Amino acid sequence: MEQASREWSWNISEGYFRLITECIRLFSNSKTTFGSLAQIIDERSASASELHKNYRAEDLKKHLEIIPTDGDLPLKITILESSYDAIDDSIPEIEKLLGDSVSFANAVSLLLFDLVVEENRTEFVTKFGLSMLDAKAYKGAAKRTDGKVVPIR
Template sequence: MAVDHQQIELNVSEFLFRLTTESLRVRSNEVLRPQTVDELVEHLLTSNEATTSQSQVAVIRDHLATIPSIGDVKLPVAFTSETASCLAKAKRSLSLRLEKPVSDAEAISVLMFEYIAAKKAISLLQKLGVISDGAPH
């Protein structure tokens, strides 16, 4: 059975592009194989907590103010129907929490920010010996 894909091209800021490449690096190292932007976005959107941001509203607002979403860098992303549905759900959830409309790029930016923040927190806890390197993430 063929999976339908929706291709979009986001015009992102240099800062969001850098967050994307850092997220790709971390995810590729996590799964021990190179990841594409499509695979990263699908993972972030279909993971258990993806549709409801875990960060406080003030942190999300600060992130979006610090890392602008719109810019001149072209970032093509292909979504399956399931991933597109998850993105719509994530956008609705963020829009309700922020009390303003959220773009595709903003929703993806928040998910990448939270992904990197969680990985950095796990790394710190491992360095402190609070959790072992073999603990599930």
């Protein structure tokens, strides 16, 4: 039985584009097969519900600040409806953690950030053309909490 899918499109920044291509490279190398953004999202969407537990608010905010979502480069993908729902369902908890609104595209960006952290490949930031200061800040943000820290609001 074929699973329902959903097409999604938005305009992304150059930094977001580079994040996507680097994640495709990391994903492809880990699977030893050519991958796509849709495959990454479909495989990792279930972990979206854990993003608010695995990172400090300031680290997720730093990612979104250094690699903005919106830009002029068009992106259109088709993902499973279940993947869309899992990511969309994670947004309220992320918004609660960040104290700000989060778009679907932002949530996908944070899911890709999680892949980078998981792959422990923070050296990729230089490929984004970031300044040394931004690269250092991004590398500092690219870590998961140990799960024992409870953020105080």
